[in-house]
Each structure stands twice: as structure tokens, then as C-alpha cells.
Amino acid sequence: MATETVRVTVDILVFAVHQGVLEILLVKRKYDPFKSSWALPGGFLTDEDKTLDSAAERELREETNVSDVYLEQLYTFGDVGRDPRGRVVTVAYMALVGQEELALKPSSDSSGVAWWPVSDLPPLAFDHARIIAYGHTRLRYKIEYTPAAFSLLQKKFTLRDLQTVYEGILGKGVDNRNFRKKFLGAGILKALDETSQEGSFRPARLYEFSENDFEKLPDRPVFVF
Amino acid sequence: MATETVRVTVDILVFAVHQGVLEILLVKRKYDPFKSSWALPGGFLTDEDKTLDSAAERELREETNVSDVYLEQLYTFGDVGRDPRGRVVTVAYMALVGQEELALKPSSDSSGVAWWPVSDLPPLAFDHARIIAYGHTRLRYKIEYTPAAFSLLQKKFTLRDLQTVYEGILGKGVDNRNFRKKFLGAGILKALDETSQEGSFRPARLYEFSENDFEKLPDRPVFVF
């Protein structure tokens, strides 16, 4: 029953909603194993990482240039055989980025970093398909019981933007009257004196999420549709 | 940025409700560090453990003789400095055991295994106090959104037993008429033709949880009181 020394990696599921489609950031592997396959950004835990959270931040910054985003630990995978190099335990993190961060990395170029629709992924290295499936389920659940969806928007957004995020993650349309009623009645949105002009039609009012008001609520709201 | 080889432990939070009090199983450490302190049962991941789940099962069996119980992964802790021996990443699991398993291990003897009320813990080794606090929060949440409470009961139980489990974990009393109404109306309990005779008063009907009926529900019920 030899006590094994294993290696630990921290991998990150970076989610964003682009034009109503839930997408995830993948990197093309430069080395074996699985050279040239798409994989989750991530890497080995190092001495410099004081915490697992900071390791996730570092990996995200190094591999994708993304920082200052919502980040939370998801699940840890450690089956024998999931990495051909030996026993590797992977702590998976989930990051949610707004449309602003979209510009930070190109969408499908030679940099080896690209957004992929979660419902239409390429073949993936290791057991990353399973990890993404797990994260997707968690995300669906999270937006119904937490204000996680706001992390997928810019600071200022329209109610339509918000609804698009919900529809993209839930994979179904929702009634816009009831949707607006629930969020406007929740007391967590600050209406701004600004509008977003998108085309030759009525401009939409912009809102901000008020973390402060959210914390003051007597009960946690539920955003189920 | 030397890639570190770290050691991985799997520790288990074994919860049970005894006489209306939520308790957790702790072991007294036999060796340094933290010799003679109370700690969570657990140990290092070994070559024989094909999965993290099976490592948790093995540790639970070895240290506490408990098996065949509800077990789920909770969270992974990996801060530098949480173990004086070096970098240790701990995958924490949560186990829920019924009153039947109570007999398997004595309650406070020289065996070094004992139940402790979660609201009145002894000084603990490592960062185990923090891990228990996290698990307690998760458990509170779980019984409201899943049938986890049934794992804390014997197969046959009275509605009062069930209510006692909820009250013990939530730390507050609930209205028994509404409580019974919700569970009887949920369609997940099978009423047995048996009663439990506890004293010189009316015997209570026994029920069983029907996993099968639960799975068939169109929507997941919510057990909030």
C-alpha cells in the first residue's frame, strides 16, 4: 500500500456567452501527451502557488491573459489512468468572464487559444470532456440560485443581454415579461440613466448589478424560469 | 517555478444525528504532527486506490469500520502551510450515516474514535475546523434540495425521526403540521403497516424512503421550512 506521490494540476473552465451561445475557452496542446488536441487551460501546481485558488488565477493569466474574473473551485478528478504520464489529480475551477474579456484573446487564430461552443466541442485531451460536462451542469444550476450570470456580462447591460445569458445557458427561451418582472422586482438591479443604442430601433435601458443590495436581501432569490 | 510533487490525502466528514444533535466522527491522532489531537478520519492516497471515491471508502472502512454509506466529494484544500510536513492537498468527502451505524463504533472510549456535536467541537488538528465548517454549511444546503436526510436515518423511520434530523441540522424547530404535509404530499414516502412503539403513548407509523418514486418526480422537490 505504498503511499504515492502524485502530481496535482489545476485546470480551468472559462465560460462566456457570445451571441447567445455558451462557449468555453480551450487551448491547443503543444506537447505530448495529446499533442495538438484541444484541452482545458491549466497546469501543474507549483511551489509558488500559496493556495489552489491562486494557482488557478496564475494559470488563467499565463495561458489566456484573463484576470480579475469570477473563479470558483468545481470538483477534483483523480482516477487512475486519466493521464498516461502517471497519477495526476486535477482540481477543476470554473471562471466566468464577461463580453469585455472577449477581446483579450482572438477567436480562432494560430495562438492556440479559442472559444468553442459547449454544445459543439472538438475532440478533447484526457478526460476533459467529462470535466466540461460536469461544469456545464454546475453552471446551469448556479445561475438559478446565485447571481453568477452577472459575471458573464459587462458592468453595464440591458435586460435583453441578461436574458440572452440565461437562455444561452439553459438552452431554452424564456418569457420576457416574466423574466423582466422577476429581475426588476428582485431589487438587485440599479437602473442607469443611460441607454444602449444598437440599431435603428428603440434603445434599451442599461442596468448595473448591485452586489450591495443583493447582500441585504432577507432571502436568496431564485431565478428559475 | 519548480513543479512540485505533493502528497494527496482524502479525509472524510462522517455526519450523523443522535438524539436531535448533529454529530461528526473524529479520531484521536496517534502520531505527530498533532499527536493526540482530534482530527478527521482519512489518509494518504495510495496506488491501490483507483479513484478518489474508492480511496474515501477505504479510509472510512479502515478507520471507522463504516461502509455502505452515502458518500460524496465536498471540496479540496491545498493551502501552503496547512500541514507542517510539507505540501499536502486534501480532498474532503462527506459521508452520511444512519442511526444503525451508531453501534459500530463506541461513543467515547479508548478506541480513539468518537462522535462530537458539530456545535461543540474539541480543538482540531490541521485546518480541520475550517473543513468541518464548510461541510456543515453544505449539509444544511443539501437537505433542503436533495433527499440526503434519508441517509441519516434507518431504513424504517417515523415522521418525527425525519423532522428531528431536519431540526438538528438546521438548528431550529419547524412546524410539524407543515413539515408532515410537505413530506406526505411529496410522494416519496412509502407508509408501512408497522408502528414504532417507544413508550406509554401513541405509537408512530413507520415509513420508508422510495428512491424510485423520487426519481420519477417531474420536478425536484424543495424541503425548506
Next chain:
DNA sequence: ACAAAAGTGTTGCTACTACACCCATGA
């Protein structure tokens, strides 16, 4: 008959669902 816990109904209120049209803007 008493002590102890099991078991039971109603009412008011809140919150959800379902559903279809008018509004404001730029071209």
C-alpha cells in the same frame, strides 16, 4: 384518568404561469 407524543385542516396571502399588444427609434 393522566401523561406523552401522534396526528390532523383551514384561511389568507404571495408568487408563479400563461398570454399579446403598444412604444420608441433610425433609416
Next chain:
DNA sequence: TCATGGGTGTAGTAGCAACACTTTTGT
């Protein structure tokens, strides 16, 4: 004036919270 998405109200229903007394059993 038209095309486009932004924005609004109501009625019916279901589910929840609050609330106190009667029933069954053993002694």
C-alpha cells in the same frame, strides 16, 4: 411609414406560512 427590438398588465392558480386541538396508547 416601416422594420426592429424594447417594454408593459392581468387573471387564474398553486403553494406556502401561520395557527391549536383531538387521538391513541401504556401506566
